[in-house]
Amino acid sequence: MKEALYWEKSEADKVHCLLCPQDCIISPDGSGRCLVRKNIGGRLDAMNYGAVSGLALDPIEKKPLYHFYPGSLILSAGSRGCSLACGFCQNWSSVRGEGHAEIITPADLVDLAEATRDRGNCGIAFTYTEPLVWYEYVLEAAKEARNRGIKTVLVTNGFIRPQPWLELLETIDAVNIDLKAFNTRFYQENCGGSLQPVQEAIALAVGKCHVEVT
Numbered sequence: 001m002k003e004a005l006y007w008e009k010s011e012a013d014k015v016h017c018l019l020c021p022q023d024c025i026i027s028p029d030g031s032g033r034c035l036v037r038k039n040i041g042g043r044l045d046a047m048n049y050g051a052v053s054g055l056a057l058d059p060i061e062k063k064p065l066y067h068f069y070p071g072s073l074i075l076s077a078g079s080r081g082c083s084l085a086c087g088f089c090q091n092w093s094s095v096r097g098e099g100h101a102e103i104i105t106p107a108d109l110v111d112l113a114e115a116t117r118d119r120g121n122c123g124i125a126f127t128y129t130e131p132l133v134w135y136e137y138v139l140e141a142a143k144e145a146r147n148r149g150i151k152t153v154l155v156t157n158g159f160i161r162p163q164p165w166l167e168l169l170e171t172i173d174a175v176n177i178d179l180k181a182f183n184t185r186f187y188q189e190n191c192g193g194s195l196q197p198v199q200e201a202i203a204l205a206v207g208k209c210h211v212e213v214t
Contacts, residue, residue: 078128123151
């Protein structure tokens with residue numbers, strides 16, 4: 001657990017999360033729609049900080065990325081939580097944190113990436129669930145990775161506000177953004193979100209890092 005970034009106090013001990021376009025106003029002891037950002041004593045905390053529920057050395061094409069270090073492996077890490085609620089989600093049990101999670105510090109994750117370089121590892125991918133609601137951990141790990149010359153990848157739904165997105169992109173080498181449809185109605189009815197923020201995230205990422213859209 002760690003104090004979250006991008007939030008402000010609201011009325012009656014509520015907090016206003018400013019990370020994603022869900023715009024959650026969270027009552028004391030309540031969580032946002034992502035399930036992992038919680039109001040504890042009038043402070044917004046990231047409950048999934050350091051909790052790694054998925055960790056594997058995957059082919060980079062599995063992310064999927066086809067034009068970023070093709071043929072290599074990448075250390076892939078994920079936690080719990082998501083900013084959308086897609087009815088067709090394949091990782092819903094992981095999103096809800098129903099499996100075991102191991103506590104791994106950002107520095108230790110980067111150590112693991114370095115230790116697997118001789119096995120063909122090209123970096124770290126934040127994936128499996130939604131890394132944007134794992135924001136504080138991903139940001140710290142990505143900064144540490146960049147300092148050590150290790151590539152970083154985000155596999156994301158792209159549902160985020162511009163300011164935190166731009167800050168995170170300064171530490172990221174490649175993104176795969178899962179564009180689920182080309183109309184807002186689909187996002188509203190099937191994902192509990194909207195299309196425009198995802199389009200904006202794609203546009204902002206272009207020129208900042210390698211971008212693939214699936």
